[in-house]
Amino acid sequence: MKLTDLSADELNTRQSELLSAYTQFKEARLSLDLTRGKPCAEQLDLSNDLDGILEGFFLLQNGTDVRNYGGILGVPEARQMGADILGLQPAQVMVGGNSSLTLMYNMIAHMAPQWDAEAREINSKVKFLCPVPGYDRHFTICESFDIEMINVDLLSTGPDMTVIENLLAQDPMIKGIWCVPKYSNPTGHTYDEETVKRFAQLGKIAGRNFRIMWDNAYVAHHLTDNPARLHDLMDESMQAGTEDNLVMLASTSKITFAGAGISFLGTSEKTLAAFEKFLTPQVIGFDKVNQLRHVRFLQDGGNLAEHMNKHRTLLGPKFEMVQNKLQEALGDKGIAEWTRPEGGYFISLDTLPGIASKVIKFASDAGVKLTPAGATYPYGMDPENRNIRIAPTFPSLTDLEKALNVLVVCLELASADHLLSQ
Ligand SMILES: Cc1ncc(COP(=O)(O)O)c(C=O)c1O
Incomplete structure (x- = not known):
């Protein structure tokens, strides 16, 4: 009662x-x-075979020795795996270290100077849309860059797109939006097809250098026999000509080892090239030995399901x-x-x-x-x-x-x- x-x-x-x-x-x-x-x-025990899986073989198919420096975008086999997971082409994907959060942080750090310059010009602030409830660490990244956050309700179909479209049309200083499009943290909702299609149009409504942070952290984490299908945002964005606005993320943190997995960032080749330039002064290359371990263990993704x-x-x-x-x-x-x-x-x-x-x-x-x-x-x-x-x-x-x-x-x-x- x-x-x-x-x-x-x-x-x-x-x-x-x-x-x-x-x-x-x-x-x-x-x-x-x-x-x-x-x-x-x-x-975690499910992935213990990662330990020792290389058995002393450190060479890639193309002869690269993964123990050495280099290859900031990741080894080709791991980029292919990331492409399969995110539904992209390998040329659109880079492989990072153990945390996709680091890649997200770096993407914001990369964009922040351009956004800040624009904000100064018009005496405004950089803003981000935050579907709520959402993931606290996304919000912490915004706080650390002094980016003002605007709540948008997360419905069972995805964020309230009408509110988002109206806000973007009114304010060119809204420079991004955080999304967990599949099995969202914390509601578990998956964005429906109409929502994804409307996302592909946002780059046309928003001001300059808008970024959709499409954090697909739970892309493979199904609990049923008939997994939810997430419509292909990159495909829609390429048709709309807005692919430079899209940044997709994922990692193996909840697939293999939470503290020792590999991470993926996928975007247009143009946005990826600019991001690579931003990363170059801080790292020569991420941990390619671990990338190779993951490729061997997950067999290029074939073993993932x-x-x-x-x-x-x-x-x-x-x-x-x-x-x-x-x-x-x-x-x-x-x-x-x-x-x-x-x-x-x-x-x-x-x-x-x-x-x-x-x-x-x-x-x-x-x-x-x-x-x-x-x-x-x-x-x-x-x-x-x-x-x-x-x-x-x-x-x-x-x-x-x-x-x-x-x-x-x-x-x-x-x-x-x-x-x-x-
Ligand atoms: C939505 C979401 N994104 C990212 C992460 C962290 O990912 P990573 O371990 O790759 O940094 C989490 C962890 O809980 C998460 O829930």
């Missing part, structure tokens, strides 16, 4: 029951963590556990909504407006760490204070169950307190 339909007496009784369950959790002195989207140890199925076997039960627990405890209470991702690493949970930080504090006092309230919004400010990101991948199934038991009680208790105080 909906909590909102209870009489004051019934709500008081329910509040007492919840308080007693909560007190028991506190006494159990738990120490559980649902914060960061890290792979669990069993997932099979490998990702092994991840799914480990992660599927965890995502199912979250759905079952939330449904069982909160399904009919009318106090929370949550997403049902078919891939990726997160579930997005919305409480009643105004109480997410209280739920997170209750959970923390009972020994369950959740991502801080507001983390999924620019400047850490969730205007409605209602979004909570659940990251179920790292804890064991047993710990996850314990943590969820605490979370649902905290959420209902905070909701009951809130309703009684009105």
